[in-house]
Amino acid sequence: MSTVPLDNQKELLRDVDDDASQGNPTMQTRVRQRLTSRGATAAAIIIAVIWTVPTFGLLVSSFRPEDNIKGNGWWNVFTDRQFTLENYADVLSPGGSQSPNLLSYFVNSLAIVIPGTIFTLVLGSMAAYMFAWGRFRGKDSLFIFVFALQIVPLQMALIPLLQLFTQVLKFGDFQVLPSGTYAQLWVAHTIFGLPLAIFLLHNFIAEIPGEVIEAARVDGAGHSTIFWRIIVPLATPALASFGIFQFLWLWNDLLVALVFSGGGADVAPITQRLAEIQGSRGGEWQRLTAGAFVSIIVPLAVFFGLQRYFVRGLLAGGLKG
Amino acid sequence: MEDFADKGLQVVIGLAIFAAIIGLIMLVVDRAPKSGREKLQVAGFLAPALILLAVGLVFPALQTSYLSLTNGNGDFVGLDNFVWMFTQPEALVTLRNTLIWVVLVPLLASSIGLAYAVFIDRARGEKALKALVFMPMAISFVGAGVIWRFVYAYKGPEQDQIGLLNQVLVWFGQEPKQFLLDAPENTFFLIAVMIWIQTGFAMVVLSAAIKGIPTEIVEAARLDGASAWQQFRNVTIPTIRGSLIVVVTTITIGTLKVFDIVRTMTAGQYETSVVANEMYTQAFRAGEPGRGAALALVLFLMVLPVVVYNARLLRKQKEIR
Numbered sequence: 081m082s083t084v085p086l087d088n089q090k091e092l093l094r095d096v097d098d099d100a101s102q103g104n105p106t107m108q109t110r111v112r113q114r115l116t117s118r119g120a121t122a123a124a125i126i127i128a129v130i131w132t133v134p135t136f137g138l139l140v141s142s143f144r145p146e147d148n149i150k151g152n153g154w155w156n157v158f159t160d161r162q163f164t165l166e167n168y169a170d171v172l173s174p175g176g177s178q179s180p181n182l183l184s185y186f187v188n189s190l191a192i193v194i195p196g197t198i199f200t201l202v203l204g205s206m207a208a209y210m211f212a213w214g215r216f217r218g219k220d221s222l223f224i225f226v227f228a229l230q231i232v233p234l235q236m237a238l239i240p241l242l243q244l245f246t247q248v249l250k251f252g253d254f255q256v257l258p259s260g261t262y263a264q265l266w267v268a269h270t271i272f273g274l275p276l277a278i279f280l281l282h283n284f285i286a287e288i289p290g291e292v293i294e295a296a297r298v299d300g301a302g303h304s305t306i307f308w309r310i311i312v313p314l315a316t317p318a319l320a321s322f323g324i325f326q327f328l329w330l331w332n333d334l335l336v337a338l339v340f341s342g343g344g345a346d347v348a349p350i351t352q353r354l355a356e357i358q359g360s361r362g363g364e365w366q367r368l369t370a371g372a373f374v375s376i377i378v379p380l381a382v383f384f385g386l387q388r389y390f391v392r393g394l395l396a397g398g399l400k401g
Numbered sequence: 402m403e404d405f406a407d408k409g410l411q412v413v414i415g416l417a418i419f420a421a422i423i424g425l426i427m428l429v430v431d432r433a434p435k436s437g438r439e440k441l442q443v444a445g446f447l448a449p450a451l452i453l454l455a456v457g458l459v460f461p462a463l464q465t466s467y468l469s470l471t472n473g474n475g476d477f478v479g480l481d482n483f484v485w486m487f488t489q490p491e492a493l494v495t496l497r498n499t500l501i502w503v504v505l506v507p508l509l510a511s512s513i514g515l516a517y518a519v520f521i522d523r524a525r526g527e528k529a530l531k532a533l534v535f536m537p538m539a540i541s542f543v544g545a546g547v548i549w550r551f552v553y554a555y556k557g558p559e560q561d562q563i564g565l566l567n568q569v570l571v572w573f574g575q576e577p578k579q580f581l582l583d584a585p586e587n588t589f590f591l592i593a594v595m596i597w598i599q600t601g602f603a604m605v606v607l608s609a610a611i612k613g614i615p616t617e618i619v620e621a622a623r624l625d626g627a628s629a630w631q632q633f634r635n636v637t638i639p640t641i642r643g644s645l646i647v648v649v650t651t652i653t654i655g656t657l658k659v660f661d662i663v664r665t666m667t668a669g670q671y672e673t674s675v676v677a678n679e680m681y682t683q684a685f686r687a688g689e690p691g692r693g694a695a696l697a698l699v700l701f702l703m704v705l706p707v708v709v710y711n712a713r714l715l716r717k718q719k720e721i722r
Contacts, residue, residue: 124520131534134548137565152561153568187405191412199419207450214443229454231708232462233658235680235697239690240461262411271457274450303442304427332541334661351543355665372547376540383539
């Protein structure tokens with residue numbers, strides 16, 4: 081997911097804008113509608129149902145009593161309406177070592193994702209700014225090289241990076257990025273997010289009118305003033321859009337967490353815990369359904385709540401492509 | 402609660418250290434002497450990102466390439482790991498599965514996404530219909546794994562089924578089936594999950610492309626008496642070809658790297674492993690970093706041509722514009 085090309089994202093936006101302007105049924109609308117046959121409508125409905133029912137079944141089940149979930153299918157709720165919040169109380173509460181204790185992992189996810197996103201945004205936009213407006217030799221080739229780094233699957237970096245964190249960045253007993261804290265995850269996520277961040281933010285920042293920056297330079301402003309006073313405020317839409325993407329990727333990550341978190345309740349994110357419960361207690365559907373829903377509620381809220389916003393921001397960033 | 406306070410504190414400290422580093426950089430570049438100031442400023446802005454990328458991505462990728470030529474003890478073994486990969490039955494199954502994934506997922510996700518986009522184009526409630534199919538994009542692969550394992554859940558024939566798919570089988574008078582256990586068809590049931598996730602992406606991008614087709618072309622085709630199918634074949638497909646290729650290549654890259662679905666649903670057992678999952682298993686579970694590195698390298702080599710093709714295409718499109 082981390083390599084969605086810019087053009088795709090641009091098209092995402094264009095699309096939403098189309099939706100916004102759909103209020104005017106014209107001649108063409110009628111013409112096109114006639115092309116859509118009844119068979120097509122039926123097929124569309126079938127696809128929509130197949131795509132929705134699994135999630136719906138999970139949501140419904142998460143509110144059913146344990147015996148019901150394990151005893152019969154969730155479609156029986158239509159005749160046998162019994163609902164409970166017991167499952168949610170169970171998965172969230174801290175209980176013993178057997179308990180899913182998801183609230184704790186939920187907090188971990190937030191604690192990993194928020195700094196991970198901020199670090200990537202700040203370092204990425206600083207570099208993007210220099211690639212767009214700095215004057216130095218070899219700028220273009222260096223930028224292309226950074227862009228090309230997107231090709232490297234993060235699998236290529238995992239083994240040496242873990243060694244680096246645990247063995248090389250260690251002086252006596254002092255670990256620069258201590259195990260058992262979020263630090264390794266923050267840094268790893270930042271590294272893996274940077275190539276795309278620099279590329280996307282560069283495209284946006286390069287579109288900022290040169291006169292604005294020239295004027296500031298003439299007034300004697302240095303790069304740091306220009307960056308914080310002009311670039312960051314003007315690039316806010318792009319920063320927000322990429323920030324949301326990065327937030328979703330980090331929240332949904334499993335691989336990086338598995339390698340760097342150690343797996344305990346003190347660091348591991350909710351995806352990792354959910355994967356663990358699945359592996360060890362795959363039949364505990366009352367926990368899995370509620371747990372899965374707890375883990376997807378944040379991305380779903382971000383997705384539905386901010387969809388328009390991030391889409392518009394990216395559109396502004398890619399006007400000229 | 403004390404636990405959460407600790408975690409919050411960790412985040413605050415992390416953010417504070419980060420802010421201090423950035424602040425220091427800004428301070429230094431601002432106070433720099435006039436001569437050589439520009440150079441120092443450029444360096445200050447670029448250094449953090451470039452150092453992280455060099456240490457965390459470039460160098461590890463090179464090291465992984467070397468690791469692929471060593472065994473578990475770090476001894477140089479030449480191409481043994483690659484020989485293992487292309488001769489041992491369990492490794493060959495992994496390669497075969499990856500091939501099946503990479504053919505089926507882009508093909509089916511794009512086709513279904515395209516069909517759906519065409520079917521619902523300009524239909525009433527298009528936006529809501531889109532959101533339904535697009536929603537799985539926001540759900541983590543781990544969450545999707547739970548959702549679909551629940552759909553595939555198996556109970557003996559004498560019991561009530563709790564998995565929807567087995568219930569459907571029972572309704573049609575069939576025996577319930579262990580969808581995830583029986584090789585080789587279990588791979589296809591994992592692939593279905595990835596298709597479920599990726600179709601929304603294909604649909605949204607292609608739908609935007611379809612809306613971008615000039616109305617005159619559609620109108621002309623209609624006046625020439627072209628049937629709906631002919632219009633689709635001869636107008637729609639050629640016009641959106643560029644977007645279609647971007648969609649297919651993007652999904653291809655994502656599919657090659659697929660890890661979470663296999664990890665959480667079967668952990669790669671029952672002959673369902675794929676390269677990205679096997680890489681993790683070998684490197685971090687089986688104590689075979691050499692084999693893991695070799696698999697990561699193969700993954701890189703498989704992704705490479707797709708990315709290069711995609712980048713070329715994007716460049717060509719830019720030139721045309």
